Amino acid sequence: MKLALISDIHANRQALQACLAHARQQGVDQFAFLGDLVGYGADPVAVLDEVMNLALQGALVLLGNHDEMALNPPSAQGAEATLGSQSAQWTHEQLSAAHREFLSHLPLTVAQDGLLLVHASADHPASWRYVDGEAAAGRCLDQALAEQQGPHVLVGHVHHQTLYYRGAGRNLMRFDPTPGTPVPTPLHRPMVGCVGSCGQPRDGDARAMYAVYDRTLQKITFHRVPYNHAEAAAAIRLAGLPAYFSQRLERGR
Incomplete structure (x- = not known):
């Protein structure tokens, strides 16, 4: 059975459609969306409609910090917060009652068949901690193992693709995967995988x-x-969202 792991869509309809099509070509049996369905991008309604339809077909869907912000937009405080708050408020206004209801019932984690799925870290998932290094990955994995939810943890949030695995020692080791190349992940070797941002x-x-x-x-x-x-960047500009969000798509950073 093949599980497609898609995270941090950020209301990018074009990217989501491309990943769904590619995943189907790989013969996947199920989809899992690891949070941040909305935020930054121009198509939160189209993205949520697609994800909600797939959820009815058995897809797993988690809550991300930007999904939470879209439900309860924060007050702007400072330049960076102003950008985030503007996006969250704009997204909130686009969503229907059904969209908000869907987001409000999403879980922070899902454990299934030796996998723990979470948007941020399994170490206090509601705190939205980044798994951005060996130490953070170790805390994430230790929490999952302590709760018997591992041995593998798959996360989003960091917008990079990285694998951390436990070899003979206790400390985790970082591995940067090559796209398209399968990496063995036997259950006797616990790991944390950051699936990247769609x-x-x-x-x-x-x-x-x-x-x-x-x-x-x-x-x-x-x-x-x-x-x-x-096209996704142009849609952001057309929606009147901050140009910075469109520039990130064009630069890929």
Whole structure:
């Protein structure tokens, strides 16, 4: 069974459509969306409609910090907060009651068949901590193992694709995967996988990110998918959202 892991769509309809099409070509059996469905991008309604439809077909869907912000837009405080608050308020106004109801019932984590899915870190998931290094990945994995929800943890939030695994020692080791190349993830070797961002990559590569976990073969494959990022960026400008959000799509960071 193949599970497609898509995170941090950020209301980017074009990137989502490209990743869904690519995943279906890989023969996936199920989709999992690891949060931040909305925020930054211009198409929160189209993205949520698609995800909600897939949820009816058995897709797993988690809550992200930007989904939470869209439900309860924060007050602007400072330049960065103003951008985030403007996006959250604009997104909130686009959503229907059904969209908000859907977001309000999303879980922070899902544990299934040796996998723990979470938007941020399994270490206090509601605090939205980043798994951005070996130490943070270790805390994330230790929490999952302590709660017997592992041995593998798959997360989003950091907008990069990285794998942390436990070898002979206790400390985790970082591995930067090659797109399209399966990586063995046997259950006796616990790992934390950051699946990257579908809708707003931040590693200097504009292509969308997602991953496929093969439960039968116990392997994970990270993918990069070209999409029309110029069209997604233009939609952000047309919506009147901050130009910075469109520039991030064009630069891939």
